[in-house]
């Protein structure tokens with residue numbers, strides 16, 4: 001989900017370092033949450049994953065050692081339902097512990113909270129959004145669904161539709177247990193219920209970790225990142241490269257396409273928001289920086305989207321930094337050429353020969369997606385209809 005880290009921070013966060021995305025991992029009993037978390041730990045590419053789990057026993061300690069994260073990196077609640085066991089201030093204590101934990105002097109790259117199979121994800125999301133911890137940023141909700149049990153689960157627990165409705169990324173897991181045609185049918189039903197969430201299918205939770213956070217295999221994260229690091233995402237669809245390995249095993253990436261976009265010309269805020277608001281379903285990951293030119297000459301805007309979740313994080317332009325817009329878009333079944341043209345059309349002056357004038361109110365649409373404490377209230381809106389993201 002989020003997120004990623006990339007998320008990097010707003011002006012406040014620059015005082016405390018980059019913000020750490022906190023991803024909520026939910027799904028009904030036995031859908032494969034722990035399996036997915038173990039997969040992430042095995043394929044973290046050197047990224048440091050902190051986890052808050054209900055059942056520590058089920059997490060593979062070996063995998064955590066591989067990922068270089070023993071010690072303070074996991075908090076176990078050990079008593080069933082996270083949302084019942086923990087109130088917001090207790091969660092803050094756990095988050096505080098994880099955000100202070102370091103490995104070789106480096107902070108966590110992402111924190112995953114695994115909800116118990118019966119937890120209401122909405123409650124957890126609200127608690128994360130309401131957290132007072134300045135080092136974290138909400139990184140999205142992943143909902144895991146059992147492909148073979150979807151109909152039965154939905155019959156027994158109609159609230160599954162509500163959970164899908166607030167998810168940012170839905171993983172239709174256990175694909176191996178159903179024939180292709182059945183998998184497609186379930187994917188269709190899930191997409192219909194999940195509104196604009198990204199929907200991917202997987203076996204044994206084997207999703208691409210890049211969907212949730214920026215892996216740290218070679219260099220630094222997006223937060224401080226050079227464009228080369230961002231561009232690394234452009235390799236995602238070259239899954240047949242035999243030299244790639246570890247977190248980038250070809251099969252994980254084969255289904256994804258990505259697009260890297262760079263512009264020296266600032267982006268026009270209104271046009272870019274129209275582009276984001278109408279982004280196609282298959283486009284489930286956007287990361288990078290936007291230069292809005294004179295509309296905000298002081299700040300660049302780190303952008304982070306996972307599924308329907310979209311946030312901008314303004315931060316002062318680093319001294320001497322070239323003013324560029326740099327975006328990476330990742331999705332499945334997306335028309336990268338059409339997306340590139342769409343982004344080209346958002347460049348200032350792209351639609352008119354007249355000299356560019358600053359649209360006084362153009363930034364309002366962007367500022368709706370800058371995180372503030374009002375975010376916690378939006379969770380209700382997510383459940384009831386299209387929220388701001």
Ligand SMILES: Nc1nc2c(ncn2[C@@H]2O[C@H](COP(=O)(O)OP(=O)(O)OP(=O)(O)O)[C@@H](O)[C@H]2O)c(=O)[nH]1
Pocket residue numbers: 027028029030031032033034035036116117118173174175176177202203204205
């Ligand atoms: N065939 C198949 N089995 C899977 C898959 N993913 C997980 N399993 C199995 O399903 C069972 C439940 O998986 P878990 O990862 O423990 O599920 P969970 O959602 O964490 O379960 P709870 O914590 O009880 O809610 C385990 O026996 C897994 O090995 C999959 O894609 N295919």
